[in-house]
Amino acid sequence: MLGLLLAIPFVLALVVGMLPDRQRRPAAWLAGLAPVAGLVLLALMTPDVMSGEGVRSLLPWIPAMGLDLSLRLDGLAWMFAGLVLGIGALIVLYASYYLDANDSMPRFLAFLLLFMGAMLGMVIAGNLVLLAVFWELTSISSFLLIGFWNHRQDARDGARMALAITGAGGLALLGGVILLGRITGSYELDVVLASGPQILASPLYPYALVLVLLAVFTKSAQFPFQFWLPHAMAAPTPVSAYLHSATMVKAGVFLLARLHPALAGSDLFFYLVSGVGAITLLVGAWHAIFQHDLKGLLAYSTISHLGLITLLFGLSTPMAVVAGLFHILNHATFKASLFMAAGIIDHETGTRDMRRLGGLLRVLPYTGILAIIASLAMAGVPLLNGFLSKEMFFTEALEVRGHMFMRWGIAGAAVLAGAFGVAYSLRFVHDTFFGDGPVRIDRTPHEPPRFMRIPVEILVILCLAVGIAPALTIAPVLQAAAQGVLGDNVPYYSLSIWHGFNTPFMMSLAGLAAGIALYFGIRRLIDLYGVSYDSRGRRLYEWKVAEAVRLAGKLTARLENGSLQRYLVLMVLSALALGIVPFLSSDLVFSGRSQPMPPLAWLVWGIGMVATVATVVLHRRRLLALVVMGAVGLAVSLAFVLLSAPDLALTQLLVEMVTIALMLLSLNYLPAESAPEPSRLRRWRDAVIALAAGGGVAALAYAIITRPLDTVASQILALSLPEGGGSNVVNVILVDFRGFDTLGEIAVFGIAGLVVHAMLRRARMLPERRVEGSPDPLVIPNTVARLLLPLALAVSLYLFLRGHNLPGGGFIAGLVLAVPVLLQYVLSGNEYMEQRLGFDYPRVIGLGLLLALLTGVGSWVLGYPYMTSHTDYVAVPLLGKLPMASALVFDIGVYLVVAAGSLLMLGMMAAVRPPLHGGAR
Amino acid sequence: MIQTSLNIAMGAFALAMVLNLYRLLRGPGIPDRILALDTLYVNTIALLVLAGLRDTSTIYFEAAVVIAMLGFVGTIVLSKFVIRGDIVE
Amino acid sequence: MNFALELLVCFLLLAGSAFALVASWGLAKLGDIFKRLHGPTKASTLGVGGVLLGAMLWQAMQGTPSLRELLITLFLFMTAPVSAYLVARAALASDASLRPGPPPGQDGDA
Amino acid sequence: MKRWLPAPLLSVAVFVVWLLLVATTDLAHVLLAAVLAVFLPLVAQRLREDTAHMRRPGVAARLVVVVLWDIVLSNIEVARRILGRESKMRPGFVWIPLDITNRHGISALAGIITMTPGTVSSELSPDQRHLLVHFLHLEDADAAIAQIKTRYEAPLREVFP
Amino acid sequence: MELALSIFIGTLVASGVYLLLRARSFDIILGLTLLSYAVNLLIFSMGRLAVAKPPILDKALDPTLANHSDPLPQALVLTAIVIAFAMTAVLLVTAVRSRSDSRSDHVDGSEPRREDRP
Amino acid sequence: MAHLPILPVLLPLLAAIVLLLVPTRRIAVHRFIGLLSCAGLVAVAATLALQADDGGTRVYLVGNWAAELGIALAADRLSAIMLLATSLLALPCLWFATGGWDRRALHFHVLFQFQLMGLNGAFLTADLFNLFVFFEVLLIASYGLLLSGARGARVRSGLQYVAFNITASTLYLFAVGYIYGLTGALNMAEVAVRVAAMPAAEAAPLKAAAGLLLVVFCAKAALLPLYFWLPETYARSPAAVAALFAVMTKLGVYTVLRVFTLVFGADAGELANLAWPWLLPLGTATLVLATLGALAAPSIRLLAAYLVLGSAATLFIALGLASAEALGAGLYYLLHSTLVGGAMFLLADLIRRNRDNAGDSLRKLDHMKHRTLLGLMFFVAAVSVAGLPPLSGFVGKFSLLAAVPDAQAGWIWPVILGTSLMVLVALASAASQLFWREGGEPAPPGAIPRLRVQEVGATLVLLAMGVLLSLFGGPVLRYTQDAGAQLVAPAAYIDAVRGALPKPGVAP
Numbered sequence A: 001m002l003g004l005l006l007a008i009p010f011v012l013a014l015v016v017g018m019l020p021d022r023q024r025r026p027a028a029w030l031a032g033l034a035p036v037a038g039l040v041l042l043a044l045m046t047p048d049v050m051s052g053e054g055v056r057s058l059l060p061w062i063p064a065m066g067l068d069l070s071l072r073l074d075g076l077a078w079m080f081a082g083l084v085l086g087i088g089a090l091i092v093l094y095a096s097y098y099l100d101a102n103d104s105m106p107r108f109l110a111f112l113l114l115f116m117g118a119m120l121g122m123v124i125a126g127n128l129v130l131l132a133v134f135w136e137l138t139s140i141s142s143f144l145l146i147g148f149w150n151h152r153q154d155a156r157d158g159a160r161m162a163l164a165i166t167g168a169g170g171l172a173l174l175g176g177v178i179l180l181g182r183i184t185g186s187y188e189l190d191v192v193l194a195s196g197p198q199i200l201a202s203p204l205y206p207y208a209l210v211l212v213l214l215a216v217f218t219k220s221a222q223f224p225f226q227f228w229l230p231h232a233m234a235a236p237t238p239v240s241a242y243l244h245s246a247t248m249v250k251a252g253v254f255l256l257a258r259l260h261p262a263l264a265g266s267d268l269f270f271y272l273v274s275g276v277g278a279i280t281l282l283v284g285a286w287h288a289i290f291q292h293d294l295k296g297l298l299a300y301s302t303i304s305h306l307g308l309i310t311l312l313f314g315l316s317t318p319m320a321v322v323a324g325l326f327h328i329l330n331h332a333t334f335k336a337s338l339f340m341a342a343g344i345i346d347h348e349t350g351t352r353d354m355r356r357l358g359g360l361l362r363v364l365p366y367t368g369i370l371a372i373i374a375s376l377a378m379a380g381v382p383l384l385n386g387f388l389s390k391e392m393f394f395t396e397a398l399e400v401r402g403h404m405f406m407r408w409g410i411a412g413a414a415v416l417a418g419a420f421g422v423a424y425s426l427r428f429v430h431d432t433f434f435g436d437g438p439v440r441i442d443r444t445p446h447e448p449p450r451f452m453r454i455p456v457e458i459l460v461i462l463c464l465a466v467g468i469a470p471a472l473t474i475a476p477v478l479q480a481a482a483q484g485v486l487g488d489n490v491p492y493y494s495l496s497i498w499h500g501f502n503t504p505f506m507m508s509l510a511g512l513a514a515g516i517a518l519y520f521g522i523r524r525l526i527d528l529y530g531v532s533y534d535s536r537g538r539r540l541y542e543w544k545v546a547e548a549v550r551l552a553g554k555l556t557a558r559l560e561n562g563s564l565q566r567y568l569v570l571m572v573l574s575a576l577a578l579g580i581v582p583f584l585s586s587d588l589v590f591s592g593r594s595q596p597m598p599p600l601a602w603l604v605w606g607i608g609m610v611a612t613v614a615t616v617v618l619h620r621r622r623l624l625a626l627v628v629m630g631a632v633g634l635a636v637s638l639a640f641v642l643l644s645a646p647d648l649a650l651t652q653l654l655v656e657m658v659t660i661a662l663m664l665l666s667l668n669y670l671p672a673e674s675a676p677e678p679s680r681l682r683r684w685r686d687a688v689i690a691l692a693a694g695g696g697v698a699a700l701a702y703a704i705i706t707r708p709l710d711t712v713a714s715q716i717l718a719l720s721l722p723e724g725g726g727s728n729v730v731n732v733i734l735v736d737f738r739g740f741d742t743l744g745e746i747a748v749f750g751i752a753g754l755v756v757h758a759m760l761r762r763a764r765m766l767p768e769r770r771v772e773g774s775p776d777p778l779v780i781p782n783t784v785a786r787l788l789l790p791l792a793l794a795v796s797l798y799l800f801l802r803g804h805n806l807p808g809g810g811f812i813a814g815l816v817l818a819v820p821v822l823l824q825y826v827l828s829g830n831e832y833m834e835q836r837l838g839f840d841y842p843r844v845i846g847l848g849l850l851l852a853l854l855t856g857v858g859s860w861v862l863g864y865p866y867m868t869s870h871t872d873y874v875a876v877p878l879l880g881k882l883p884m885a886s887a888l889v890f891d892i893g894v895y896l897v898v899a900a901g902s903l904l905m906l907g908m909m910a911a912v913r914p915p916l917h918g919g920a921r
Numbered sequence B: 001m002i003q004t005s006l007n008i009a010m011g012a013f014a015l016a017m018v019l020n021l022y023r024l025l026r027g028p029g030i031p032d033r034i035l036a037l038d039t040l041y042v043n044t045i046a047l048l049v050l051a052g053l054r055d056t057s058t059i060y061f062e063a064a065v066v067i068a069m070l071g072f073v074g075t076i077v078l079s080k081f082v083i084r085g086d087i088v089e
Numbered sequence C: 001m002n003f004a005l006e007l008l009v010c011f012l013l014l015a016g017s018a019f020a021l022v023a024s025w026g027l028a029k030l031g032d033i034f035k036r037l038h039g040p041t042k043a044s045t046l047g048v049g050g051v052l053l054g055a056m057l058w059q060a061m062q063g064t065p066s067l068r069e070l071l072i073t074l075f076l077f078m079t080a081p082v083s084a085y086l087v088a089r090a091a092l093a094s095d096a097s098l099r100p101g102p103p104p105g106q107d108g109d110a
Numbered sequence D: 001m002k003r004w005l006p007a008p009l010l011s012v013a014v015f016v017v018w019l020l021l022v023a024t025t026d027l028a029h030v031l032l033a034a035v036l037a038v039f040l041p042l043v044a045q046r047l048r049e050d051t052a053h054m055r056r057p058g059v060a061a062r063l064v065v066v067v068l069w070d071i072v073l074s075n076i077e078v079a080r081r082i083l084g085r086e087s088k089m090r091p092g093f094v095w096i097p098l099d100i101t102n103r104h105g106i107s108a109l110a111g112i113i114t115m116t117p118g119t120v121s122s123e124l125s126p127d128q129r130h131l132l133v134h135f136l137h138l139e140d141a142d143a144a145i146a147q148i149k150t151r152y153e154a155p156l157r158e159v160f161p
Numbered sequence E: 001m002e003l004a005l006s007i008f009i010g011t012l013v014a015s016g017v018y019l020l021l022r023a024r025s026f027d028i029i030l031g032l033t034l035l036s037y038a039v040n041l042l043i044f045s046m047g048r049l050a051v052a053k054p055p056i057l058d059k060a061l062d063p064t065l066a067n068h069s070d071p072l073p074q075a076l077v078l079t080a081i082v083i084a085f086a087m088t089a090v091l092l093v094t095a096v097r098s099r100s101d102s103r104s105d106h107v108d109g110s111e112p113r114r115e116d117r118p
Numbered sequence F: 001m002a003h004l005p006i007l008p009v010l011l012p013l014l015a016a017i018v019l020l021l022v023p024t025r026r027i028a029v030h031r032f033i034g035l036l037s038c039a040g041l042v043a044v045a046a047t048l049a050l051q052a053d054d055g056g057t058r059v060y061l062v063g064n065w066a067a068e069l070g071i072a073l074a075a076d077r078l079s080a081i082m083l084l085a086t087s088l089l090a091l092p093c094l095w096f097a098t099g100g101w102d103r104r105a106l107h108f109h110v111l112f113q114f115q116l117m118g119l120n121g122a123f124l125t126a127d128l129f130n131l132f133v134f135f136e137v138l139l140i141a142s143y144g145l146l147l148s149g150a151r152g153a154r155v156r157s158g159l160q161y162v163a164f165n166i167t168a169s170t171l172y173l174f175a176v177g178y179i180y181g182l183t184g185a186l187n188m189a190e191v192a193v194r195v196a197a198m199p200a201a202e203a204a205p206l207k208a209a210a211g212l213l214l215v216v217f218c219a220k221a222a223l224l225p226l227y228f229w230l231p232e233t234y235a236r237s238p239a240a241v242a243a244l245f246a247v248m249t250k251l252g253v254y255t256v257l258r259v260f261t262l263v264f265g266a267d268a269g270e271l272a273n274l275a276w277p278w279l280l281p282l283g284t285a286t287l288v289l290a291t292l293g294a295l296a297a298p299s300i301r302l303l304a305a306y307l308v309l310g311s312a313a314t315l316f317i318a319l320g321l322a323s324a325e326a327l328g329a330g331l332y333y334l335l336h337s338t339l340v341g342g343a344m345f346l347l348a349d350l351i352r353r354n355r356d357n358a359g360d361s362l363r364k365l366d367h368m369k370h371r372t373l374l375g376l377m378f379f380v381a382a383v384s385v386a387g388l389p390p391l392s393g394f395v396g397k398f399s400l401l402a403a404v405p406d407a408q409a410g411w412i413w414p415v416i417l418g419t420s421l422m423v424l425v426a427l428a429s430a431a432s433q434l435f436w437r438e439g440g441e442p443a444p445p446g447a448i449p450r451l452r453v454q455e456v457g458a459t460l461v462l463l464a465m466g467v468l469l470s471l472f473g474g475p476v477l478r479y480t481q482d483a484g485a486q487l488v489a490p491a492a493y494i495d496a497v498r499g500a501l502p503k504p505g506v507a508p
């Protein structure tokens, strides 16, 4: 049943939200259904609540984080649920008359229901995490509601501010919740609430308390976070009436009540909560006096009343708790009705500015009376509900324990706040309904539609009923709620309206008198209408946000300056740092033995070193650098030859050729020289970094290669011939042991071809230099190159076939095929080649990959893992037995991909055409 | 005797390569350097063959063949670039 | 006989390497690109050729006759002139002052 | 025949090259070489619109011998010049008028010139009627032209008509 | 020999890193090429150095590391060479396209307006 | 079924091959094949995930060689999670691209499949060098995806991206080289055993090598100070590609997680727990900076990029804590941020195209078409990204907070909570700017491309996944926490990989 209660608003929100804008009436009916149905369900559950047992339901959700859909309806929750649903019902009714034709009714009501559901969820949550979830949901949905009139700047700002402040509180709540969970070992409310002493004794308690209080204070607009609330008044009035009387802002004090058993009882709690409450009480009330906007006045009044409630919970005596709960109810009723009245006035006059209003009792007598009664309740005038809870407050204020300063301070604050409350209530009534006016309004006000008034009437009647006959009306509710907070500690209290001429009563009277005097005193002393009140909190907030954004932008631009040079230098430096740090605490040991240097190695070494340095020195003249780098490549290849790696040498040589060709092809579209770099400092810095990197790499390499190594390669060597079927172990590794690498490698190669294809197919680029005149046919080289081609094909095939046993293999062979074809491109031109060699290279790449893939899959048929190679000897007539390793077929795939990939790259680079509409650089 | 001549021959080729390197670095023109690189490759072929002879190993052969057959590709491509600016037209 | 052959091998190796060395010496020493061009083209023929011949002979003496080195010679003979030709063309292209006049009887835009 | 063996000489070359590469005369490889000898030129055919047709193998053989001998001489000659005083050199360019028109012939001539005494072919005129030759040491241009034309071009014209 | 090779690798790295930190795309490509030489030699040398012991099995020799150089790093380097080539190709084409589109071969896409801050 | 662990690699490869063989102009066929492959991957990944939930590690010996000799793939919970995240992201991304981008970028479908192949391979392989190969596969495919059809600024940021990643890959090779030189093995499990047995005297070089690895992984995962390239590159990528890239930073995170729990984890003797002390502060700092970037982002795509960056940084905090619980929370967060981050990029593109003139600028005002739908989608995405309840971001962040030990809570909590708040502010102001304000001249009707079903559908699907992730948070979080527990006790993985026996029989 609790689940249903919770689900109704959400489901209906979804339904209502999907209605088209013009379906205003159905939307209102459906939306109204939610609170009404909820109230019915709540009523059905009332007996269980009253009996003190409460209702519970549990649905596992995310047990791993201690978050379950645990719902729990005790007295407190019941009271709040009633408040949320009851006032919610009235708000829906009110809103359906309030919104005008331009506003999307379904959307508004959907948001409202969403919010209602969130509130409801929060109050009946039986799990702290779940409570936090709904807590944040109220922030989110209130964002949508406050910003509903989003064409207005103040609405947008107000919404964002409310979200930021209450969202921040919600985040703090998460922290608090986790700490509570850590202390008690559970997030279940039943457990947490029963662990009060344990929590108070925990070293984590202060942190948990502060975090939870942050949530409470932000949500309930306590000092110094109160400033968001007045700005939330940019919302449509039904929203204000709902959020700022009964629901949103009450969430904070609800949490205070909810966690009272777990958190209250320490000095810290007392001083923090009651201190903040007292300050807020005064600050809010004082500011309320000087508002000109009806809703602004009500907003500050709300802040003040929330301060009062907070203060009461801070006092923590059972009686104070009861008073707090009582005031929650009372405030909700009178404040909601006042907001609605303000909305009606706004609706009828087009303004909420009290400086332009006045004398409205004449034109809106009925609404006026209602509003005046509610204001009196707000002022704490006897026979109205506000009086009762205020008197309880005075009683408690007198019984404050603790430091003397605190005792007197709170008692004084109570009287003072009472006076302020009277003053602003007076202002509300006086400036609106009496005196001159209204002025400068462009419409004729008259009483609002019948149904728009009904909610106000109901609420005002409640104010009266409670004020006159509390025992008959509110007593059971309060009792249940108090039981929810205090358990068996509910004190005896009397809800009678008359307790005799005791001190609290005298305080009430004093406050009343002082308030009246204050109001009229102020009017006489200063030009109240001239006071322009500006929210310092808001200004501070906006300045802070703007400043934060500005600083963030500056910092970001500073860090990410779009310079690749910086990004790369950072990477090099990071590598240097992490490479060097280990040696700070231990030395790099050069322990091993070196082999003597063969004479030939000196040559290779010398060529390599000299050419490398020369490449750097000459790098700005690019063609030159390229030629010199050719010598580096040669030296590296020779080093491979010398050090027993013939396959590597071959590959390096061939790749070198293709690379040079590619670089030259690109160089045609790049400047011939690198522009000089202006900063000498940077070059020196880079040189130092480069030397450090080189030195580090070399030292580490030397230290490693002079020590012995126990490598898996010994097994590979042993297995290569008997099980891999080849005596060129490198090739056996490539196509068999680590054939999977090769599969990836040829994929990379093929993709590179595709990427180049994709980037250049439609590209038109203007070459850097263009020699005039038609291209030279280069007859002589051409003739030779064509003669060479079939021979090169033969060599390529040869290298391919023997690769498994001797240096060679698919990759090398593929390049040996590609390089002579490249030569044909160079000598015969692109057009000529495309006419004659118009292969669909991407497709050949695909075929090669397919072959490689299928070879591997072939072993599945035999029940072996992918790429298990199978060597078989096929008897061919005349030729005898030929070895047919599946690895060979795989190598064909490699061959195809490499040849097609490199030709695709070269061909695409070659085929680039100049732009259609010339245009010089 | 053979060993000695082998060593002398290799030394000669090594020296030749050093001279090539000198030209490669000195220039002055790009064609000079291309020529130097080309010669470096050619001398390398001989060096590889000699090394194979010395180590009685055939593994150097492939590299030698490939350089002989395709080593001039670099020369052609670079020269073509100097001649036309665009190596494939 | 064997000694004579061995002597021949030595001669071939030494002569080849000597030619190659001289060629590279020329490349390093001579003053302009066209003069330099002459040495290396020769080196790739006789220099490497001599070494290859010696190598083949030696291998035959060792009982592992191989003609594969011929391939290297074949390819070198095919490619070396092309290299020289293109380097010469490049030299002509990169420095107009080196270029002689057009062939007799033709315009200057050859 | 022409369809399957468009360039018999090339086929022979492939056949020989293959056997040289594998360095064996196993029946399998001989067969494979034969297959390749047919197949590879066909593949290469895609890129070659004209094929070298050689005549007069005798003349060709004689030319080869001459050229090989000249190469040896050329090396000695060039070595002498390189080792000698550079100031004594009289390098120079000569445009050699060509009578040979076959592309392959011209290429062969250019190659031979490059490999033989003191000469490097440097450029072919666009109309393919003149070959620019650089001489390391040029004393008498006309004599040089005459020598090249008789010693190399004439036999080449017979081989590549 | 180990020391010489290490020094060569170090030189390649230093040169490569210096070029890598230049501002022009082609310089970076040259730098990366040098770095890839370096890394190839490095990986290769991690199998330890051996002269005249190619990892090609011979019936006469036991298939052990005493007679053959470590084939595994060689196979790795082969893969690395190929991949580096593919990457270079893509980088080159990107550099060319970037130059063509932004009319600058500066890696940041535009000529520096004021003096570079070091 | 025995071949299941290799399917995530072979399936996209096969698809790519088939796509290469089908002519490019048959776009419908291309789309069908691509989507089919992605759907297949989802199925395979889900099956693997279910299998892996028995706590075992499935080892697949490619080529039937023992793991240390050949290349082994290993699928445990972590791998399964990554595979699932990838495929779940890929399917909608591809669907989105079929809205039209795939026509404009040559080879789009092929490259997309290759990218998946690379990602999946990287998530599965147990071999350090094979990891490099798959890195390269996915990187080069990503270059293609980024650059195909690109011009102007996109090419330039592509150039930076390519150069940066090639440098990182080179660095990786250095690291792998050193590691092989020190341990003589490449298989991670084998390396782990050898590392653990390493005498203390030799630890320093190994630490240096591990440090280089860490730098590379962090460059991929975009950790301070190596992330600066990311925002611009991602913001300039085509939407479907940027969305897919949301998993790329996670790849960096994955590799750190894998290698530094397995090889340099708790059991690594002298080298135990090498990475974590670096990651915690750097991750925190990155998170802060990424959030500031989000706060200041001038465009919605940049905003999305910073959010993705921030999510990776959050993961690093989880990594730095290195407890089973934190890792579990982190992995959940990884799933969430991958899917929702992807959605954010797709959404950014939809928003950009439905504004008249201002594009995705958050500075300029404009008119927005389809305001309600897009606004709603943005709202859901924002709630999720900001870590607000009840969506997945909340679950992830909350579990992470809960996993922070008391000692570190004092500074990690404020950072995580504070950055959440800033993200909230940034998103709220972006939403207010985009959906609540109007300005400028409205474009003539028809000038704005209409919303395509594929694009909206794909975005909705991704958002829905985020919602489902929260709805089924129970089992998912349980799974990721089990995965976390598996990671902090790597012995089982090591034994499984090293103990896997090649199948005896006729081979070779």
Ligand code: NA
Pocket (backbone or CB within 6 Å): A736, A737, A867, A868, A869, F063, F064, F065
């Ligand atoms: Na196998």
Ligand code: NA
Pocket (backbone or CB within 6 Å): A909, A910, A911, A912, B086, B088, B089
């Ligand atoms: Na071109």
